[in-house]
Amino acid sequence: MAPSLLSRALPSTSRALVRAPPRTVVHQRRHNSDLSAKLNAVAAKARVVKTLPDFSMANKVAVITGAARGLGYEFCRAFVQSGCTSLAIVDLKEDEAEHAGQELIKAACADSEMEPSDYRIVGIGCDVSSELSVQQAFRRVMDTYGRVDSVVASAGIVENYSAFDYPFDRIKRLYDINVHGAFFTAREAARNMIPQGGGSIVLVGSMSANIVNIPQPQTPYNAAKAAVKHMAASLAVEWAKKGVRVNTLSPGYMLTKLTRTILAHDQELKKTWESLTPMGRMGEPEDLAGAIVFLASDASRFMTGSEVRVDGGYCVI
Structure with missing residues (x-):
């Protein structure tokens, strides 16, 4: 029987069933669209209210060294975005640290109910390779805030020389900043945290503590970061019962402003680093935000002596 004759032969209710699917599809699409909009609205509200x-x-x-630029500055941003209003930015040049603080406050107050007067962000000049300079910096922190809860030792340098060509004065400088600076910072932090019941210290290491980077030669840097990693574990055990936690954050290849400038003149090196990273890309500084807040906050309160690698999978292959 032809379709038109079949349609006329069916009762009116049957004809309604035949025509129903198109309306059902339209109704279902509208329902899905309304449900999706509602879920998006709920998610947006939950992100603001539920954390x-x-x-x-x-x-x-919070105190962060090497924080006027680079990863240190990104750590400052992450802390401020997570509600920190009392922050000491420690860097070699105090004017640059102060400027970084002003930029942070300006960004934090944009499109928010916060006002500049809500923040107590100070810039402190400090040479972390000098024990006396670090002691003076923490004295200023205590004079300003009366306590210190979270400290990130982020100051560090990296240079690429072959082992035979590496000048001794450059090796000494690298160790003074990367290793001794981390130790001085951690020690002064703990001295002030223990009387108040504890706190969190994060030493910024590198995936280079676990692997040998290629193709660039950087033996002293790799060894220095391995020292920082083991330093954190050792201090964690020493201070565990005193309430001071010490952990390591080890980034992989990160696209800081400095790195971008270097790689702009060496695209082949960038391709090499990306090809060696399972995720196929270098990290953005913001990729470290969640990890640093986790380690510095109460969210990691039963975690000490550990290393968190954020390297796109580089170290697992």
Whole structure:
């Protein structure tokens, strides 16, 4: 029977069933669209209101070294975005540290209910390779805030020389900043944290503590970062019962402003690093935000002597 005759032969209710699917599809699409819009609205509201309290940096006094630029500055941004309003930016040049603080406050107050007067962000000049300079910096922190809760030792340098050509004065400088500077920072942090009941210290290491980077030669840097990693583990055990936690954050290849400038003149090196990284790309500085807040906040309160690698999978192959 022809379709048209079949349609006329069916009762009216049957004809309604035949025509129903198109309307059902339209109705279902509309329902899905409405449901999706509702879920998006709920998710947006939940992101603002519902955040695990342990990740908050509110009411914590934080100190970050090497923080006027690079990864240190990104750590500062992450803390401020997580509610930190009391922050000491420590760097070699105090004017640059102060400028970084002003930029952070300006960004934090844009499109928010916060006002500049809500923040106590100070810039402190300090040469981390000098024990006396680090002691003076922490004295200023305590004079300003009266306590210190989270400290990140981020100051560091990297240079590429072959082992035979590496000048001794450059090796000594690298160790003074990367290793001794991390130790001085951690020690002064702990001295001030223990009387108040504890705190969190994060030493910024590198995936280079675990692997040998190629193709660039950087033996002293790799060894220095391995020292920092083991230093953190050793201090963690020494201070564990005193309430001071010490962990290591080890980034992989990160696209900081300095790195971008270097790689702009060496695209082949960039391709090499990306090809060796399972995720096929270099990290953005923001990729470290969650990890640094986790380590510095109460969210990691039962974690000490550990290393968190953020390297796109570089070290697992």
